[in-house]
Amino acid sequence: MTVETIASHRCFEGEQLRLKHRADSLDCDMHFSLYLPPAARGGDVPLLYWLSGLTCSDENFVQKAGAQRYAAEHGVAIVAPDTSPRGEGVPDDPEGAWDFGLGAGFYVNATEAPWDRHYRMYDYLTEELPALLAEQFPVDTSRAAIFGHSMGGHGALVIALRNPARFQSVSAFAPIVAPSQCPWGEKALGNYLGPDRENWKNYDTCALIEAGALQLPMLVDQGEADNFLEEQLKTALLEQVCSRTGYEATIRRQPGYDHSYFFISSFIGSHIAFHARALEQSLAED
Numbered sequence: 001m002t003v004e005t006i007a008s009h010r011c012f013e014g015e016q017l018r019l020k021h022r023a024d025s026l027d028c029d030m031h032f033s034l035y036l037p038p039a040a041r042g043g044d045v046p047l048l049y050w051l052s053g054l055t056c057s058d059e060n061f062v063q064k065a066g067a068q069r070y071a072a073e074h075g076v077a078i079v080a081p082d083t084s085p086r087g088e089g090v091p092d093d094p095e096g097a098w099d100f101g102l103g104a105g106f107y108v109n110a111t112e113a114p115w116d117r118h119y120r121m122y123d124y125l126t127e128e129l130p131a132l133l134a135e136q137f138p139v140d141t142s143r144a145a146i147f148g149h150s151m152g153g154h155g156a157l158v159i160a161l162r163n164p165a166r167f168q169s170v171s172a173f174a175p176i177v178a179p180s181q182c183p184w185g186e187k188a189l190g191n192y193l194g195p196d197r198e199n200w201k202n203y204d205t206c207a208l209i210e211a212g213a214l215q216l217p218m219l220v221d222q223g224e225a226d227n228f229l230e231e232q233l234k235t236a237l238l239e240q241v242c243s244r245t246g247y248e249a250t251i252r253r254q255p256g257y258d259h260s261y262f263f264i265s266s267f268i269g270s271h272i273a274f275h276a277r278a279l280e281q282s283l284a285e286d
Contacts, residue, residue, distance in 0.1 A: 012072035013038040026085040039075035046143040051152030064261040074276040085118040107155030110192035145275035169278035171219035177238040218249040223257030
């Protein structure tokens with residue numbers, strides 16, 4: 001697989017890269033950003049996957065979150081893929097809305113035309129991108145964790161819960177925890193997956209936990225001043241299903257914080273430390 005380097009920046013003695021490649025699973029060219037800490041010069045390092053939210057690209061997180069400082073300290077790499085397929089021929093919301101189509105892939109494998117040709121972000125993130133990273137960069141994809149924000153928080157939780165053997169931990173900022181029960185999710189899942197709501201459960205965090213998902217270390221931060229909290233994010237539903245099923249998760253409600261990257265940057269250090277501890281613990285147990 002050919003990977004083109006679009007940009008490279010020295011950052012906290014490591015390297016922040018922006019890269020481009022042809023994604024077979026999405027049938028389009030894709031960009032992703034990758035931070036390699038200074039420890040990567042000495043061998044493979046653990047990998048954190050970051051999934052961004054609606055309207056974002058691979059660049060928002062690496063430019064706004066301030067994560068590189070903490071990744072360098074803990075010796076972990078962070079990969080930030082784009083949030084949807086893009087390019088000529090990739091369909092978008094017919095009405096040009098920001099909550100569906102380009103920039104809003106919802107990290108699913110679409111089954112409905114015309115979305116099913118390109119919108120296969122789940123396969124891209126669980127199969128194609130990890131294989132590329134393991135082949136071409138000094139990262140250990142067997143020691144991995146995943147986190148994200150909003151739509152990306154939904155994606156991180158779902159991917160981790162469906163693949164518990166592949167991730168040592170999962171965390172999220174203001175995630176969409178029950179897309180089957182909110183307007184953003186109903187629009188996206190209805191279009192990408194069709195009208196049968198049973199099929200939506202494979203991409204619904206609360207439904208997966210209710211169905212008996214295996215335990216993983218889980219951390220969720222939710223700002224209490226988030227304008228999307230009640231209608232779209234529905235953190236209370238996650239709290240309820242975890243309590244009902246005995247699923248252990250640390251869910252922190254943060255007073256005064258909204259949905260922005262100011263919120264993310266305030267707590268990104270604790271999330272990276274959380275994942276670093278889980279990765280170290282798994283290594284000690286091996």
